[in-house]
Amino acid sequence: MGSGHHHQLYRPGDTPVHRLPPQCKLAAVAGFALVVVATPREWLWAFGLYALLLAAVAAAARVPPSFLLRRMMVEIPFVVFAVALPFIGFGERVSFLGMSFSVAGLWAAWNILAKATLGVIASVLLAATTEPRLMLLGAQRLRLPPLLVQIAMFMLRYMDVIVDEMRRMRVARESRGFAARNVRHIPVVARSAGALFIRSYERGERVHLAMLSRGYSGSMPVIQDLSASSRQWLVAGMLPGAALVVLLGSWGLA
Amino acid sequence: MHVPDGFFNVAVSLSAGVVAAAGVAVCLRGARRELDDRTAPMAGLVAAFIFAVQMLNFPVAAGTSGHLLGGALAAILVGPYTAVLCVAVVLLVQGFFFADGGLTALGVNVTLMGVVAVVVGWTVFRMITRAVRNRGAVVAASFVAALLSVPATALAFTLLFWIGGTAPIEVGTVAAAMGGVHVLIGIGEGLITAVTVSTVLAIRPDLVYGARGLAAPLVLRGADGEAVVAQGAPAPAAVRRPGWFLPAGIVVAALLAGVVSFYASSSPDGLERVAEDKGFSSQAADHALGEQPLADYGDAGGIPVGVAGLIGVGVTLAVGGGLFFAVRRRTKDDTAKDEVSA
Numbered sequence: 001m002g003s004g005h006h007h008q009l010y011r012p013g014d015t016p017v018h019r020l021p022p023q024c025k026l027a028a029v030a031g032f033a034l035v036v037v038a039t040p041r042e043w044l045w046a047f048g049l050y051a052l053l054l055a056a057v058a059a060a061a062r063v064p065p066s067f068l069l070r071r072m073m074v075e076i077p078f079v080v081f082a083v084a085l086p087f088i089g090f091g092e093r094v095s096f097l098g099m100s101f102s103v104a105g106l107w108a109a110w111n112i113l114a115k116a117t118l119g120v121i122a123s124v125l126l127a128a129t130t131e132p133r134l135m136l137l138g139a140q141r142l143r144l145p146p147l148l149v150q151i152a153m154f155m156l157r158y159m160d161v162i163v164d165e166m167r168r169m170r171v172a173r174e175s176r177g178f179a180a181r182n183v184r185h186i187p188v189v190a191r192s193a194g195a196l197f198i199r200s201y202e203r204g205e206r207v208h209l210a211m212l213s214r215g216y217s218g219s220m221p222v223i224q225d226l227s228a229s230s231r232q233w234l235v236a237g238m239l240p241g242a243a244l245v246v247l248l249g250s251w252g253l254a
Numbered sequence: 255m256h257v258p259d260g261f262f263n264v265a266v267s268l269s270a271g272v273v274a275a276a277g278v279a280v281c282l283r284g285a286r287r288e289l290d291d292r293t294a295p296m297a298g299l300v301a302a303f304i305f306a307v308q309m310l311n312f313p314v315a316a317g318t319s320g321h322l323l324g325g326a327l328a329a330i331l332v333g334p335y336t337a338v339l340c341v342a343v344v345l346l347v348q349g350f351f352f353a354d355g356g357l358t359a360l361g362v363n364v365t366l367m368g369v370v371a372v373v374v375g376w377t378v379f380r381m382i383t384r385a386v387r388n389r390g391a392v393v394a395a396s397f398v399a400a401l402l403s404v405p406a407t408a409l410a411f412t413l414l415f416w417i418g419g420t421a422p423i424e425v426g427t428v429a430a431a432m433g434g435v436h437v438l439i440g441i442g443e444g445l446i447t448a449v450t451v452s453t454v455l456a457i458r459p460d461l462v463y464g465a466r467g468l469a470a471p472l473v474l475r476g477a478d479g480e481a482v483v484a485q486g487a488p489a490p491a492a493v494r495r496p497g498w499f500l501p502a503g504i505v506v507a508a509l510l511a512g513v514v515s516f517y518a519s520s521s522p523d524g525l526e527r528v529a530e531d532k533g534f535s536s537q538a539a540d541h542a543l544g545e546q547p548l549a550d551y552g553d554a555g556g557i558p559v560g561v562a563g564l565i566g567v568g569v570t571l572a573v574g575g576g577l578f579f580a581v582r583r584r585t586k587d588d589t590a591k592d593e594v595s596a
Contacts, residue, residue: 009351009352026350029357030357030358033259033356033357033358034264034358036259036260037259037260037263037264037267037356037358038264041420071353072353074256074352074353074354075258075353078258108420111260111420112258112260112261112420113260114260115258115259115260115356116258116259116260116261116356118259119258119259119260119353119356119357119358120258120259120353120356122357123349123350123353123356123357124353126350127350127351127352127353132351135350135351139350145278145279145282147282147293147294148278148282148339148342148343148346150294150298151293151294151297151298151301151339151340151343152298152301152343152346152347153298154294154295154297154298154299154301154302155298155299155301155302155305155343155344155347156347156351157298158298158299158302159302159305159306159347161302162299162302162303162305162306163302163305163306163309165306166306166307166309166310180311180312183442183445186312186442186445186446186449187445187449189310189312189446190445190446190447190448190449190450190453191449191450191453192310193307193310193322193327193446193450193453194449194450194451194452194453194454194457195453195457196303196306196307197303197307197331197450197454197461198454198457198458198461200299200300200302200303200306201296201299201300201303201332201458201461203299204292204295204296204298204299204300205292205296207295207299208292208295208296211295218291
């Protein structure tokens with residue numbers, strides 16, 4: 001987790017991808033990710049076709065490649081892990097440029113890199129074309145428990161507030177010459193965490209009282225019409241559908 | 255620790271998803287008991303807190319730093335059910351909105367960082383605070399609980415990786431590496447959790463769920479003697495609940511220990527299994543790519559013995575168990591002293 005990846009999630013736009021109902025997009029991305037994970041790693045060209053499918057979606061949604069690349073930073077820890085695999089894996093080894101690689105480790109690294117990258121791009125595209133609130137409402141239409149959706153909505157709504165409080169505390173610490181360098185500095189960081197918890201909890205209590213005074217009775221009113229036509233389901237189904245065709249096609253060939 | 259797509263095969267991803275869904279369903283009911291109608295806003299704000307705190311990097315040893323998992327901290331501050339819910343929501347939001355952790359790996363992530371971390375952390379915490387009831391014990395128990403929850407999560411990851419991982423690493427090695435690194439991270443997590451809990455205890459002791467029932471009863475002193483005002487509902491609820499958590503935690507711990515020790519003692523079995531897997535995957539490769547020199551892979555593979563795994567587990571148990579017994583012994587001394595002074 002890096003800091004500051006909580007902005008520019010959503011890219012406003014008015015493309016066919018943006019206009020699709022959120023529940024269709026959620027189901028499509030989940031289906032696509034499942035097909036990708038189920039693909040045997042030896043079918044190299046199938047992964048190429050998946051990447052082309054995602055590129056087509058990105059083009060339709062007018063999401064520039066630079067945006068995708070920036071948002072793919074979250075993958076870096078696993079890239080490091082995957083790069084290490086050919087060296088620490090065991091079994092038959094091949095030499096290349098004077099270094100010795102494990103064959104099985106190379107396959108595993110390719111497997112993780114390819115599938116994780118495709119999954120990350122699909123998620124980034126989903127988040128870029130769907131307003132966060134609508135995404136959760138779409139999840140609710142897909143039978144996610146309403147209480148869970150409400151919790152997630154409160155989290156989304158107040159995340160920036162809490163993160164900003166923490167940033168202000170960090171600025172205050174650093175402007176007094178503090179930097180956490182070794183274990184002895186942990187108590188200072190932890191006291192900030194304690195203060196942050198009390199602030200978050202007390203804010204939660206105030207929010208709850210404010211909700212009660214506005215007539216909250218356990219469920220939030222939904223004013224958007226989120227029904228999806230079968231045509232929209234069909235359009236959204238094109239991504240996992242095409243991926244499935246690729247999977248079955250390469251299975252038939254092999 | 256956020257597992258991306260492609261780490262686990264479809265079977266493990268889906269079954270972990272079922273486990274996670276069941277865990278979240280149980281916690282949705284339990285959290286209502288912990289927070290009643292305040293569940294949505296309170297759990298939402300606590301989830302935002304966990305999200306923020308996970309960005310808090312702390313120095314572990316020279317040059318390296320870790321970030322908080324927060325499962326044990328949340329369980330001690332707001333109760334185990336709410337904690338699982340909050341961590342699950344954090345992971346959900348990270349998966350859907352930040353592409354942090356794969357969508358097909360969401361079940362794995364919730365199972366590991368939500369269910370396992372919270373259940374292990376809360377079980378350890380309750381075991382210690384049941385034995386000793388004072389503020390110092392709560393802080394010490396927070397340290398041990400958070401410390402153990404991190405390597406427990408790492409070992410659970412290793413277990414899942416052994417069942418359905420996609421990389422050819424000897425499980426003993428993975429267990430040792432994961433266990434070793436995460437004991438270090440766990441020490442940092444334990445320190446932060448303990449100091450955070452003690453800070454909150456100092457300012458708003460009523461907010462620490464794990465310390466409910468510690469407050470002295472309210473005594474009204476009037477002209478005609480003293481009257482003890484009965485405590486509210488939270489105390490009996492806090493006493494009743496662990497009865498269910500303790501066996502569950504022991505089962506999880508036994509599972510982990512059993513499987514890991516099985517690994518350490520019979521590594522040829524593990525190797526056979528890997529060889530089988532590789533033989534199978536080489537068949538698939540033959541179809542797609544023609545000749546693949548993977549067939550004699552099982553024979554060629556060196557045998558990194560599971561001794562490494564044994565060491566990793568041993569270190570975990572020694573550190574955790576030693577701390578646990580240190581705390582227990584001290585508290586026994588305390589009670590002995592109390593008896594003497596009384």
